[in-house]
């Protein structure tokens with residue numbers, strides 16, 4: 391299956407995406423607010439998790455490619471939150487875009503199509519998004535999508551070590567009713 395937006399195609403991962411995703415994952419600026427995928431093995435394992443998640447649940451962080459150029463742009467999609475927190479069980483929307491493509495509205499465009507898929511096809515009642523407190527670019531995307539933030543929802547990520555600045559996370563939510 392594919393999700394298509396004006397300029398982008400979101401599709402299952404192909405082996406040919408692996409080098410481009412490894413390059414994105416090795417970019418310190420892209421990964422500044424994310425847990426590192428420092429090696430090719432870690433980057434490939436992340437893709438493998440998406441492939442398993444897609445076959446198990448019917449959705450994942452898809453590979454995103456530009457319609458016009460056919461080039462790999464990044465990863466955007468939905469994922470079942472894999473840890474326990476006050477807002478789980480939940481499905482999150484997430485994004486990571488290769489740096490040469492930043493600032494063109496690709497993340498919000500792809501995420502908007504993904505939210506439609508989540509609410510219309512998967513019939514989800516709510517979709518959340520989280521980012522480290524310092525990740526203002528990602529929070530900007532959440533705001534553009536009409537997601538809302540309540541500081542009382544902010545949380546310490548249980549999979550991030552206590553002394554790591556990425557541990558403090560903000561949570562944004564979008565309910566089906568608000569999206570409609």
Ligand SMILES: CC(C)(COP(=O)(O)OP(=O)(O)OC[C@H]1O[C@@H](n2cnc3c(N)ncnc32)[C@H](O)[C@@H]1OP(=O)(O)O)[C@@H](O)C(=O)NCCC(=O)NCCS
Pocket residue numbers: 419420421423424485486487488491492493494495496497498520521522525526527528530531534
């Ligand atoms: C967050 C991210 C996905 C946004 O993707 P995008 O396609 O560039 O999204 P937008 O074009 O809507 O830009 C969002 C914001 O990023 C910032 N931004 C845009 N281009 C930028 C650039 N070249 N350099 C630095 N910041 C930039 C701006 O604040 C922009 O907000 P604005 O449109 O109000 O000016 C992208 O920056 C990214 O991949 N970041 C690293 C991975 C990451 O943090 N993922 C989220 C984890 S929670």
